Amino acid sequence: MRAGAGNFGREEMLEGISFAHKNHVKVYVAINIYAHNEDLETLPEYLDFLAQIGVDAVIASDPGIIDTVKRVQPCLPIHLSTQANSTNWASAAFWRRIGLERVVLARELSLKEIEVIASRVNIELEAFVHGAMCMSYSGRCLLSNHLTGRDANRGDCAQSCRWRYFLVEEKRPGQYFPVEEDARGTYFMSSKDLCLIEYIPTWPKPVYPALK
Ligand code: SF4
Helix, strand or coil, X not given: CCCCCCCCCHHHHHHHHHHHHHCCCCCEEECCCCCCHHHHCCHHHHHHHHHHCCCCEEEECCHHHHHHHHHHCCXXXXXXXXXXXXXXXXXXXXXXXXXXXXXXXXXXXXXXHHHHHHHHCCCEEECCCEECCCCCHHHCCCHHHHHHCCCHHHCCCCCHHHCCCCECCCCCCCCCECCCCECCECCCCCCCCEECHXXXXXXXXXXXXXXX
């Protein structure tokens, strides 16, 4: 999906970052694909460009990419992407030791689990609060790749888990069993969207719901 989006060109990135910084807003650039060898060829030059235009951090998941950032642009802060499936405090401690500034946690964690990680490891934590959840673990999924050739792990998911699927008994081809989850149909492979709006603190007086 990200690969298919009308992404920013380099001039636009430069303009966007200077606009954001003028308005005291930080800009993080996601380079969180699981890279194949050929993806690495242009990475150092791209990292030089990102450092030059002043991005505030990159978000990465592939250890090869993380290592390349540290080697090529050691001053560029790195946030661990949610796609790296960090689900426990020992994992967060590992990424801290490697020198990452922040861990964007796996979306599969409960609030209690996040609280334990926060209490045990001194690293910035970020958690998703809204949006589509991948059916497979943290988006490490081959469904889109298998059905369309579009690789979800390189930013090109076709959201195949959200297509409509039917149940068919092998001896009755063409007969679709009417299994329904709601009036619109059945989505065997699609998970419920994440919606934690109630957990976002209100202003000026933060109110946090009790941990369940
Ligand atoms: S097909 Fe669905 S589960 Fe797989 S990566 Fe895409 S959104 Fe996630």
